[in-house]
Amino acid sequence: MPTIRQYNDTTDRIQVVELWKNVFGYETAHNEPNLAISKKIATNDGLFFVAVENTDIVGTIMAGYDGHRGWLYSVAVDPKKRLSGLGGSLVQHAEKALADLGCMKINLQLLATNEATAAFYKSIGYSVEPRLSMGKVL
Numbered sequence: 586m587p588t589i590r591q592y593n594d595t596t597d598r599i600q601v602v603e604l605w606k607n608v609f610g611y612e613t614a615h616n617e618p619n620l621a622i623s624k625k626i627a628t629n630d631g632l633f634f635v636a637v638e639n640t641d642i643v644g645t646i647m648a649g650y651d652g653h654r655g656w657l658y659s660v661a662v663d664p665k666k667r668l669s670g671l672g673g674s675l676v677q678h679a680e681k682a683l684a685d686l687g688c689m690k691i692n693l694q695l696l697a698t699n700e701a702t703a704a705f706y707k708s709i710g711y712s713v714e715p716r717l718s719m720g721k722v723l
């Protein structure tokens with residue numbers, strides 16, 4: 586099983602950008618990987634994790650905690666490494682980091698069309714909550 590550790594900008598950026606482009610594709614400017622990474626590491630919150638096998642980045646997860654809710658973002662596992670428990674381990678790692686900060690509830694958002702990732706989250710204990718998700722681009 587790969588090792589999960591904090592993201593290191595010196596060694597990991599190129600591979601993470603590559604993985605995200607491969608797994609997510611991108612349509613909106615605020616999700617552009619290099620921008621998202623730069624903004625996340627500027628917060629210096631220690632809540633950005635990568636899974637590493639030898640020197641290869643094979644998974645990521647980002648979390649956030651604002652003192653009220655914890656959030657999960659950007660769970661991604663290399664397509665060649667799926668269905669062997671890595672996605673679940675990444676979520677568990679982020680959950681522990683959030684719990685250690687005092688977080689009591691985690692939320693996440695998925696595109697309504699992303700049924701596979703919804704199935705993944707359901708199988709590790711998450712449920713769909715009847716909420717209206719709202720947003721505004723600044």
Ligand SMILES: CC(C)(COP(=O)(O)OP(=O)(O)OC[C@H]1O[C@@H](n2cnc3c(N)ncnc32)[C@H](O)[C@@H]1OP(=O)(O)O)[C@@H](O)C(=O)NCCC(=O)NCCS
Nearest residue numbers: 659660661662667668669670671672673701702704705708
């Ligand atoms: C979702 C994802 C992270 C799962 O990673 P993974 O390493 O394959 O997941 P795991 O092996 O830990 O699977 C954990 C559980 O989820 C289930 N699961 C994983 N992928 C699934 C899928 N596509 N459909 C249904 N169930 C799935 C597994 O069967 C397993 O269930 P089990 O414990 O009952 O056997 C990976 O498929 C991925 O990167 N997908 C794209 C992510 C994405 O779109 N993110 C955007 C939202 S932030």
